[in-house]
Amino acid sequence: MMxxxxxxxxxxxxxxxxxVAREAAFDxxxxxxxxxxxxxxxxxxxxxxxxxxxxxxxxxxxxGMLPEGNWITRAPSLRRKMSLIAKVQDEGGHGLYIxxxxxxxxxxxxxxxxxxLNGTAKYSSIFNYPTLSWADMGVIGWxxxxxxxxxxxxxxxxxxxxxxxxxxxxxxxENFHKRQGYEIxxxxxxxxxxxxxxxxxxxxxxxxxxxxxxxxxxxxxxxxGELRRWKxxxxxNDELRQRFVNLTIPQVQAVGLTVPDPDLAYNATTEDWEFxxxxxxxxxxxxxxxxxxxxERIAARRAAHDNGQWVRAAATAHAEKQAQNxxxxx
Amino acid sequence: MFEFLVRLGDDRLVIGHRMAEWCGHGPILxxxxxxxxxxxxxxxxxxxxxxxxxxxxxxxRSDDALAYFRDETQFRNALITELPIGDFGFTIVRQxxxxxxxxxxxxxxxxxxxxxxxxxxxxxxxxxxxxxxxSSEWMRKLGDGTAESHARVQASLDTLWRYTGExxxxxxxxxxxxxxxIVVPHDTRAxxxxxxxxxxxxxxxxxxxxxxxxxxxxxxxxxxxxxxGHMLAEMQIVARSHPGASW
Numbered sequence: 001m002m003x004x005x006x007x008x009x010x011x012x013x014x015x016x017x018x019x020v021a022r023e024a025a026f027d028x029x030x031x032x033x034x035x036x037x038x039x040x041x042x043x044x045x046x047x048x049x050x051x052x053x054x055x056x057x058x059x060x061x062x063x064g065m066l067p068e069g070n071w072i073t074r075a076p077s078l079r080r081k082m083s084l085i086a087k088v089q090d091e092g093g094h095g096l097y098i099x100x101x102x103x104x105x106x107x108x109x110x111x112x113x114x115x116x117l118n119g120t121a122k123y124s125s126i127f128n129y130p131t132l133s134w135a136d137m138g139v140i141g142w143x144x145x146x147x148x149x150x151x152x153x154x155x156x157x158x159x160x161x162x163x164x165x166x167x168x169x170x171x172x173x174e175n176f177h178k179r180q181g182y183e184i185x186x187x188x189x190x191x192x193x194x195x196x197x198x199x200x201x202x203x204x205x206x207x208x209x210x211x212x213x214x215x216x217x218x219x220x221x222x223x224x225g226e227l228r229r230w231k232x233x234x235x236x237n238d239e240l241r242q243r244f245v246n247l248t249i250p251q252v253q254a255v256g257l258t259v260p261d262p263d264l265a266y267n268a269t270t271e272d273w274e275f276x277x278x279x280x281x282x283x284x285x286x287x288x289x290x291x292x293x294x295x296e297r298i299a300a301r302r303a304a305h306d307n308g309q310w311v312r313a314a315a316t317a318h319a320e321k322q323a324q325n326x327x328x329x330x
Numbered sequence: 331m332f333e334f335l336v337r338l339g340d341d342r343l344v345i346g347h348r349m350a351e352w353c354g355h356g357p358i359l360x361x362x363x364x365x366x367x368x369x370x371x372x373x374x375x376x377x378x379x380x381x382x383x384x385x386x387x388x389x390x391r392s393d394d395a396l397a398y399f400r401d402e403t404q405f406r407n408a409l410i411t412e413l414p415i416g417d418f419g420f421t422i423v424r425q426x427x428x429x430x431x432x433x434x435x436x437x438x439x440x441x442x443x444x445x446x447x448x449x450x451x452x453x454x455x456x457x458x459x460x461x462x463x464x465s466s467e468w469m470r471k472l473g474d475g476t477a478e479s480h481a482r483v484q485a486s487l488d489t490l491w492r493y494t495g496e497x498x499x500x501x502x503x504x505x506x507x508x509x510x511x512i513v514v515p516h517d518t519r520a521x522x523x524x525x526x527x528x529x530x531x532x533x534x535x536x537x538x539x540x541x542x543x544x545x546x547x548x549x550x551x552x553x554x555x556x557x558x559g560h561m562l563a564e565m566q567i568v569a570r571s572h573p574g575a576s577w
Contacts, residue, residue, distance in 0.1 A: 062359065069354035073347065076568040076577045077394045078377040081350075082370055088353050089366035096359050134568050134577075184577075192575050300355065308357020310482065311418050314475025321474065 019043075030231050035161040038104035046230055047105050049223065050160050053232065054102040055112045059123035061095035062116070063297050067131040068140060076134055083180055084137055090173050097170070101162045117302050125283065126209050128291030135188050135195075135202035141181015143203075143210040143248065149174050150244045151214065159231040182251065189255040203252070204260045211275070212283045214241040220280075242272055249273045332387045333406065334507045335447075336396065337550060338435075339379030340407035343397055344558070345428060346372030347565060348415050357418050364464060368425070371457040378450050398569035402559045403552040410493035412549070412558040419472050419479065420486040426465035427490060430526045431497045432458045434519050443511020466530045473534025480535065487531075488539040495545030498523070503550075 022041050029036065036042055065088050072088065075081035099109045115121035126144050131137070149171060156167040188199035215221060215237040227233040235243075252259055263276030285291065349369035356362035380393035410428060415421050436458060439451035472479040498520040507514075531537065548554065569577075 065354035065362065072350045072353055073564050074568050076398070076572070076575075078343075078373060078380075078397055079394075080577050082373050082377070085350055085353065085366050085370045085373065089363055089370065092359055092363040092366065096363065099359075187576060192572060194572060195575055304355045304357070307355075308361075308418065310476070310478050311357035311361075311472070314472050314479030317479075318471040318475045 030159055030229075033231075034159075035164065036159050037161045045226065046232075049227060049230075049232060050163065051102055051105050051107055052223075053227075054098055054105070054163055055107075055115070056122050056124070058095045058098035058102060058112065059116045059121055060127065061091045061098065063123045063127045063301065065091050065095075066297055066300055067127055067129070067293075068137060070131050071134060071137050074134065075137070080137075080184070087141070087177050087180065090177070094170050094173070097166055098163075101166045104162050113305070117298065117305055119289065119298060122287065124213060125286040125291060126206075126213050128286050128294045128297060129205065129209050130293050132205070133198050133202055135185070135199040136206070138181050138184025138188060138199065139202040139206045141177050142185050142251070143181075143206050144213065145174050145177040145181060146248060147210050147213045147244050149178060150240050150247070154233070154235050154240065157231075157234055185257075186255050189257055200257055203257050207259045207261070208278065208282075209286075211241055211245070211278055212286075214238070214244065216280070216283070217278075245273045245275055246271075331507055331510060331512075332383050333503045334512070335379050335383035335386060337406040337408075337503070339376045339383055339393075339396070340405050341411050341428075341432075342372040342379065343376035344405070344407040344561070345411040345424075346370075346376055347561060348411065348413075349421070349425070351415050352418075352421065361418075365421075368461050368464065371454075371461065375450065375454050375457070382446055382450070394569070398566045402554055402562050405549075405552065405554065405558060405562070407549050407554075407558075408493070408496045409546055409549045409555055410490060410496065412555060412561060413490075413493070414557055416486065417482060419483040420490075422465055422468045422472060423483055423486040423490050425461065426469050426530065427494055427527065428497075429458055429462040429465050430523050431494075431519075433462050434522055434526070435514065438514050438519065439512065442513065447512065469530050469534045469536070473531070473536040483534070484536055487536055488542065491539050491542040492544070492546045496547045496549060499547065499550065501550070 023043055026036075026041065026043060026046075036046075068084060068088050068091075072081065072084050075084050099112060102112060103109055112121065116123065126147075131140070152167045152171050152174065156164055156171060158164045158167070185199055185203075188195040190196075218224060218236045218238045221237055224233065224236060228236070249259070249264070261276045263274070265274050266272075267274050286294065289295075346369045349365055349372065352362065352365040353369070354362060356365055376397070377393045380396045384391040384393060384396055410424060413420075413424065416424075433455060436451040436455035440448055440455055442448050442451070469483070472483045474480070498516045500516045504514060504516070528538070
């Protein structure tokens with residue numbers, strides 16, 4: 001018997017054959033370093049991974065407003081108060097910008113927010129640590145934004161165009177935040193003994209959580225392989241973590257502070273600052289929702305959402321009335 | 331002149347602080363950003379005004395010294411600015427009533443005889459015109475939105491109305507600065523304010539409370555509500571815990 005000619009094959013297998021061809025073409029574009037745009041065909045897994053990464057990033061910006069917002073009302077000078085308000089405002093802007101970028105992948109921002117509020121979406125674990133002193137506003141800007149920059153500088157070369165462009169823009173602002181944070185740290189480090197103690201304590205609390213921001217070790221990172229192949233991620237978590245430590249330790253030394261790691265040592269051969277073992281049990285607990293502030297952060301977002309319900313309803317009702325008036329006038 | 335500038339500065343310092351309390355807790359992300367932006371503008375205006383006040387006083391007090399190292403009885407802000415934020419509608423109504431006042435005030439001061447103050451006014455009027463557009467838009471949305479939103483903002487308006495008279499009081503401080511070429515015509519300003527407010531309230535289907543009770547006053551003399559002390563306790567805690575420290 002003659003095999004069926006292609007045009008007579010069943011619809012499903014023809015579709016499958018087309019997908020194989022499309023995926024091969026897609027892989028070739030990735031290999032050639034082309035940028036993937038919203039209207040281009042992409043494998044479903046690629047779309048899903050990007051939605052996951054981008055929405056986590058957007059959620060992180062929005063939840064990240066809370067630990068820093070916690071100190072706006074206590075900022076010790078008007079200049080610091082203004083720069084902190086501006087920084088938190090920037091984070092809101094980044095969140096909005098990345099939510100919009102995620103919508104180019106065919107999801108709705110409201111659904112993403114819903115996932116954050118019902119606890120099914122993840123966000124950066126660092127924001128589940130409390131901010132306990134003014135020095136945390138410096139250390140977060142320096143270490144947390146610094147770690148984010150190391151991540152995002154690489155993400156600016158990611159294969160998905162809208163995400164890459166968002167990262168270029170966001171990185172510029174994050175660099176500004178980092179400089180501002182480091183300046184706060186440097187000021188405190190050369191301040192009174194109480195200020196010095198305050199900033200050292202803050203570094204002690206945020207050092208390890210900052211290293212955890214790069215995610216699980218390469219030996220235990222479930223999504224990394226696929227993301228690397230598609231050039232969504234261009235460096236591994238451990239490579240980025242090492243890069244961050246190498247960049248940061250000289251800055252720590254420059255202001256006369258220390259990091260809470262007795263195993264830290266410079267390796268002259270590799271030119272790396274080798275650091276001690278990360279407490280992955282702590283990381284896993286925080287990711288699972290059991291960090292110091294997970295519940296408070298989600299509760300705060302939920303309260304903002306619930307308390308704003310009547311406001312959103314009013315805006316919708318008003319817009320409908322306006323539209324109706326326009327129709328009647330026409 | 332010092333007293334006059336401190337009044338202007340404290341109004342904006344306090345209302346900016348209240349506005350900043352919304353950061354991260356707004357009804358939609360766009361409003362988190364907008365409210366933070368407005369808080370930033372008002373805090374910036376406060377910083378410029380208090381710095382100028384310190385210069386005029388000539389005792390070496392900076393804007394920070396004035397903001398962080400005065401007690402509540404030394405604050406000169408109008409009472410309306412210090413009330414707690416309430417719900418989003420309360421914040422918007424307060425903002426709207428204050429913005430209308432502020433825009434008209436800057437209009438007068440932009441043409442005043444004091445160059446530095448006129449410069450501050452010229453910059454601030456642009457900011458406050460935007461703030462007024464923002465608060466007016468929300469007045470319309472909330473007033474002419476749902477039955478619930480209408481009831482909420484009308485109740486806020488009823489509460490806040492009694493605090494508006496203080497914004498147009500005239501006293502010896504105004505006479506003193508008038509001699510320096512700084513004239514704020516409170517009477518005509520009050521009338522213009524009222525017509526600005528009435529215009530938006532009409533569109534928002536809201537009404538001025540029929541019997542709001544007597545106007546509340548005292549802020550310009552340091553007689554505040556119980557709320558300001560709590561606000562300052564929070565605002566000043568870090569600065570006051572480390573006297574002499576730089577930040």
